[in-house]
């Protein structure tokens with residue numbers, strides 16, 4: 001579960017007459033070292049990797065948290081009323097040892113155990129007092145055979161084994177142990193033993209939840225011959241994009257209903273689109289906006305998921321609500337979807353990489369990007385496959401609205417050829433390596449692009465900052481003169497995307513402004529460039545169609561960020577302060 005956070009980790013295990021506890025500050029490998037040294041034996045336990053929300057990363061704040069040495073819990077999510085509960089529990093005599101919001105759960109369970117004497121009953125009672133998001137797993141010192149878990153708004157599932165059962169936040173964590181999973185729903189509590197499990201709904205009544213079979217290839221979660229997951233995932237992009245588009249085309253047009261039953265019929269009514277996403281996925285939405293306006297001729301809005309529902313959005317008639325997410329578990333995106341479900345949208349649709357995710361299960365229509373597990377924190381193949389998925393959506397809507405058949409025909413053949421163009425682009429790696437030393441020793445970088453390449457440079461700047469810790473800012477090139485030009489000197493590399501399109505000449509003028517101020521330009525562009533560089537470098541991109549060029553121009557920026565981070569020696573698959581899947585608001 002390291003991709004959910006790796007600032008500290010901990011484990012609690014049932015021993016003969018006690019509970020073994022080990023918590024470490026830092027990477028999970030340190031916990032592993034401690035376990036190897038101490039070799040505790042156990043058949044029941046809980047463990048956790050943390051991404052700090054309340055209280056800094058430290059051994060004391062690491063989970064599991066305990067109450068009176070009897071109840072031990074791990075928690076993912078945020079308990080919003082923890083201050084109120086802390087006050088109440090302190091008055092009742094409980095002492096808090098951490099600064100986390102999670103510790104209240106251990107004490108609450110302990111308190112309820114005093115009346116019921118049973119951990120399952122105590123969990124049912126305790127969660128009634130909790131506001132917020134949680135996936136909880138709890139054990140009790142006197143109960144050597146049961147693990148009790150509870151879920152609300154944070155993902156949680158049971159992994160069903162033979163004479164062994166598990167609970168986790170993601171099937172990926174259990175992929176080497178089982179391929180049968182039971183996804184819990186909000187309000188569910190479950191009792192898990194070695195031989196069996198029983199799920200209870202929000203009313204404490206026993207319920208049956210479906211068992212889903214998922215086979216996750218072991219090589220999908222190992223690095224193989226690559227040095228980092230990010231590198232592997234960059235090189236997987238030709239296959240990943242091919243997997244997104246495979247089976248979606250007839251001879252020369254996109255097939256009907258690839259977004260689910262009746263989707264083509266619903267698309268006939270669309271007048272507007274609202275995109276909501278976070279991070280890299282948001283950048284995909286920003287590119288998508290250009291495509292929808294150009295191909296489907298539909299106006300689009302794009303919002304940060306964390307902002308969207310707080311601006312009290314006005315929902316216009318026949319607007320399709322679209323979320324984009326690699327994990328399908330990002331708390332802000334999921335909360336935005338749930339908010340939208342209460343509003344008057346035409347329908348909800350998700351472009352998502354994880355079929356079993358909450359987002360995929362809760363959206364009315366879904367397109368899976370089929371990129372395979374993405375482990376590196378910096379998203380790469382998820383982004384390019386999201387773009388391919390968005391292009392499929394733009395084409396599907398254009399088809400339903402009967403718009404521009406000729407354009408769709410061209411796009412269909414260009415999309416089919418895209419994996420090969422990505423392969424060509426990956427060959428630029430050595431050329432990119434030659435500019436890396438000039439960027440790796442700098443503190444700041446500017447990224448410039450125009451039109452649909454502006455979100456691509458935003459993505460490029462995000463990649464560089466998250467894994468190399470170089471401050472990078474992206475600007476639409478025409479906006480440079482309104483402020484950021486003041487930053488330009490010989491210490492700030494300026495990376496620009498200059499594909500050949502209607503904006504090329506304008507962009508070239510913007511780049512001349514940089515040159516005139518002594519800036520060093522690193523330009524990725526087409527074969528007919530009119531830019532004359534005295535310093536820096538011009539890297540020629542393979543030929544590709546104008547509308548699909550954003551996907552191709554993403555690749556060198558990923559490689560650049562990766563190589564710069566390698567040169568700087570950062571822990572680029574697990575950069576400081578970040579997590580792959582952010583399941584808290």
Ligand code: G6P
Nearest residue numbers: 278279280281325326327330379
């Ligand atoms: C985190 C990850 C990013 C990702 C973002 C949204 O911040 O580090 O790589 O883009 O979450 O995640 P999602 O799974 O919703 O695409």
